[in-house]
Amino acid sequence: MTTMTVAGVDVDVNDEGFFEHPEQWTEAMAPELARHEGIDELTAEHRKVIDFMRKEYFEKGTGPTVRVLGKKSGVSVKELYQLFPKGPAKVAAKIAGIPKPRGCI
Amino acid sequence: MEPTIEKVSIIVSKGSLEGVYPGLIMANGARAEGIEANLFFTFFGLDAIHDKRIDRIKVGTVGNPGLHVPTWVGAIPGMSWMMTKYFARKMDGLDIPPVREFVEMISDTGAGLYACKASVDLFGFTKDDFVPQVKDIITVGEFYEIAAGGQIVFT
Helix, strand or coil, X not given: CEEEEECCEEEEECCCCCECCHHHCCHHHHHHHHHHCCCCCCCHHHHHHXXXXXXXXXXXXXXXXXXXXXXXXXXXXXXHHHHCCCCHHHHHHHHHCXXXXXXXX | CCCCCCEEEEEECCCCHHHHHHHHHHHHHXXXXXXXXXXXXXXXXXXXXXXXXXXXXXXXXXXXXXXXXXXXXXCCCCHHHHHHHHHHHHHHHCCCCCHHHHHHHHHHCCXXXXXXXXXXXXXXXXXXXXXXXXXXXXXXXXXXHHHCCCEEEEC
């Protein structure tokens, strides 16, 4: 575990950069976290996915897979990959301050 | 820096349920990790993209020791159908989509789906026989061009 400063606040992250404590995340951190992932501008669509990731995580204890995102977030699989080319579930989880989803699908 | 995989090309050569899913899961999983992925369907693997066969992919119940069913039991008519139903139910519970939906989803992730020309000619298929997600029918040489610079996985 290491400490990283995001938007002026110290947060705990794992070796891959995922938040250890999702409650340390604030919305103000999202743009900076996104830039780390190569996303220069967070659009409303990005935010829709990020909000859904957090909602699912707090409801179910784990972030959603891409399939679940495509079915329930209101953003299609095709669009998800346009928004997060490096892997929607993985990258959105990192920006949303939740652990990496572990589903295989 | 840890080494990473940037690109995979996965060959699906079998037409049974247990032959088709591993390749699909690996391709989809690769895209989920941001890895470029291509799928190349050859021989009986073509059933996984054949519009009239894609919904009828079945578990092999004969000569399949992993199933732990005696061969003569596996040969009873309806056995393969029954086992397939059983797996379909289990997979649905685990949120693993049916083959057609999975192929559509993988295509939506940006992975390329290709049919092997030699096999297509062998079975007398045309592009119209396949689901619309299939980008092209390609030769083995073209496959290697597409796969260049990445890993190749044969299933």
